[in-house]
Structures are given as C-alpha cells and as structure tokens.
Amino acid sequence: MDRVNLYSDTQTRPTEGMRRAIAAAEVADEQRGLDPTVNALQERVAELLGHEAGLFLPSGTMCNAIALRLHIRPGGDAVLLDRTAHPIVAEAGGPAALSGAFPQPLDGDGGIFTAQQVEAALAAPGDRYAPRSRLVSVEQTTNMGGGRVWPLATVHEVLAVARRHGLRAHLDGARLLNAVVASGVSAADYASGFDTAWLDFTKGLGAPVGAVLAGSRELIDEAWRYKQMWGGAMRQAGIVAAAGLYALDHHVERLAEDHAHARVLAEGLAAIPGVEIDAARVETNIVIFAVPDAAGLAAGLEEAGVEASRLDSRRVRMVTHLDVDRAGVERALAAVRDTLGRP
16 A cells, blocks of 8 residues: 655655656756756746746755845844744754854744734844844745745735845745645735745645745846855756746646645544644644654554654644645544554
8 A cells, every 4th residue: 555645745756747748858058048948947937926037946945045145144144034944943054054144033923923023133223242133034834833824914014124124035935836825815926025035846846856046137146156156057957947847837726635635634633632733723735733742653653654744752744745635634644543542
C-alpha cells in the first residue's frame, strides 16, 4: 500500500503532464539571459506579483537570503518578522551569516503580527544602542503559524508603518497562491506593495525545484549579482522552469482541493480524544495539532504508513497537497485514532 505523505507539501512529485512539459522545454543559457523558458517564467511571475522583473532561483530559501541581502546593510540592521517565520526557524542562521541581519522576532497570532507591534518594536531615531530597524518581512501564508492567511487590510497597515518610518518590506510568498485561492485576493494585491516578493513552485504547486524573486528592475539586477556570487546560475534551466509554467497553468485552482482536505483532516482530528486543535483556524493546507506524546504518535503513524512532521514534544504538523487524496486523509485519521487509542 502506498504511503500517505503529509510531512509537507514539499513532498509532491511531478505529475505526468508536468514531466512532459519538462521533457519538451526549450532551453539555452539562463546565465546569459538566453533561456526562453526561464525568461517566460520570470516575466510571468513578475506580472503576477505586480513587479517589474523576476529572477529564477533554485529555492525559496535563496529568495529570502538574497532579498535580505538587498535590503540589509551589513553591521547589525534589524529585520522585523514573526517569531515562527522561515528565516528564523529554518534557514540555518543565514540572515546573520550572509547579510549581517539582526532578526527581531514579533509575537504574532498564528504568524500574523500587527502594525501596532511593528511600531512598538522600531528602534528610536538616533538610538546608537539598538539595532537599526531596516526591514519588515511578512510570510504569506504562515507556515509554522498554521497556514493562516494575512488579511489584506493587515498587510496594508503593516506596510504603511514601514513606509512611514523609511523601512523596506519583503514578502515571503512560499505559499502565496494558497492565500490567493483561499481569500479571493489577487497575488498582485498582496505582493505589489512590497519591495521584493517571491513565489515558490515546490510546495502545493507541485514542481520539483525552483522559485522566482520579483522586484524592481534595479533590485533584480542587483539580485543577479548575489545569485552569481552564491553559485546559483543554472545554465539550461528551462528544464526546471518549465515545471513552474506548467504549475501556474494547471495547479493553482486545484489548491482549493488541498484546503478542503485540510478542513476534513482538522475536523476529524478535533473529534479524536487526546487531540488538541481549533479546526476553525485551519484556513489553507497546513494542520498543526497537539497530543500528549508527539514522538509516540509519530512512531505509530510511521508504522501505519503515514508520514507527518513532529514539531516538538507535543505538536505535530500535517500538510495536504496534490499527492494526498480524500482516502489518504481518512487513512491518516484512522492511524491517529488507532495510535492514540492504544493502552
């Protein structure tokens, strides 16, 4: 029996249609700007996000790393972001090592902080003791916050504070299109007010590799320098960029299926004794819940052929995606019930 892989939406495998698009891709040297498939993807994402230009990169982590380097002046500038945001919890200290950035964590609600929190965290003008406030970073949707969708009004309020104080703004759009599908708000409406924004293809969109960083032509020209410096030129990269184009054509609207499966999963978990979860807060495809013994549950799930990620001693994360159908969700729920029901 096939395994049910709810470890992350990064576990998706290319569909047959995507594999055909990859095989048929027209390619050339992307480092010289000659690869037509890469160029088409960069232009399409830039337009989708409401920016002038885009840069194809191997990963979303590299998008964050380059964006922070574009905005941060080495020497202790602060980036304000949620405590659970990816640059803090999953980038191996990269902001500090690569950009000299001082991460200033905010305690948001499910990964969503407020304009008032940003205002309160800013260093006072002329304060030579505190890190200089330089950048605000928003993660849409929130990952470790549970797949929550930033309301557009909250985004605008945070951006207004940032602009009033001369800060730059960055959008981590790893699951931006999940937010678009869940809310009905366009990607450009969410992303165009930021100095940089990016879109990942390796999450729910189902591509095997790649992301695109978008911004002004000037910033993207500078971003190319860091791509070159950090080893990111990929030559005939149209082979992988083709997967991104295919995903935009075929895998966006279907994200609603993942969201529906996540709601079924969350509601089913809420009915199991020993599980703590507020199913009403599950808005997209990420389900985080608590049990008395996360390690024990993870072991039981593994035995039943279900993969999930254990976040700490009590919390477990499950993420729905295009390789998990309704039957897989039901198998996962049965495995949780069986494991927690054991004496």
